[in-house]
Amino acid sequence: MPSSTDFGRVHFTDRMTDDRHAAAEKITRNMPGMERRKERLILRGIGLLDRVDTGYRLSKAGKELGTAYRSAPDGTEWVKILGHLLLTREPRTRTLIKLISEPNAELYFTDDEWWGGSLQRATINFSDGKQLVPFAKSEHPIPNLRSAVRENSWWALGEWRDHEDLSAATDCRFVGQLKEDFSMHDISLAIRSSMEVLLHLGVIRSQADRCWLDQDAAVQTFGMTLANEFGWQSTGKKKSLREWIIQFADDLRLDTGFIVASELRDRLRQQGFDNPDREIARLESEGRVVIEATDYGQSRHGVGLYDDPSKQLIKLRVS
Structure with a gap:
């Protein structure tokens, strides 16, 4: 073309x-x-x-x-491939993930929802008390994503360092098409696309006004090569179905206390459970999961638990 x-x-x-x-x-x-x-x-x-x-x-x-x-x-293999490309070839995504890969680092929004509120005021909070405002247009007085890319420019380039036109290069800097500094216009929208991919894979976890990197999930999804590059540390412990349900129920719980059953199903499939409804039914029969309440949802809420439309929304307790 x-x-x-x-x-x-x-x-x-x-x-x-x-x-x-x-x-x-x-x-x-x-x-x-x-x-x-x-x-x-x-x-x-x-x-x-x-x-x-x-x-x-x-x-x-x-x-x-x-x-x-x-x-x-409908599987996750193509999503993993896309996620791998973003983590190895998209400098801004690489830099943001490097930042929240630091111990206890979290990305905070100004509203109690995923990617909510004023994104220019969203902050990455680090364990030492420092902050970074990744999507702010200005890097003063607090650094933004552009300053972080600038400080890690050669690393941020990722796989492009092996490009034939860079065979003799040992460093680089990113500049704009018309100005010395590359644009921060709509940067939060561009980064959200990458983050949605990683959220779908369970590598990024979100709750209320914050999100963070699940390093165990990152290692399991992308392997040790990327783990070494980003500094991910895995506990090496494989989570059980029950542990995943506890985690995802916490992540997905609405203000009403209900969980959208189809969202829980999708998250469990991403972790390799081929038939989540059957697995939940097994735990329920063993008394290890209790469905405390159910309700109808809307068409956007998808198929209910056990294909029951009255179970589009569920409240569950893991014992």
């Missing part, structure tokens, strides 16, 4: 937002990788598309991701 926009027109939609751009342009915007334009190197995305003389074609990583998705679109 001559351009990533053309790729979007052909493979995603033919609906136009104006005479020049496809509606799917934002989908394809981060699909190319590192490109040379005259004397400058431009990093455009995670490299699902390769630049060739005639335009763009699917890269090896793009083909691998596509094959995994077609094989099991």
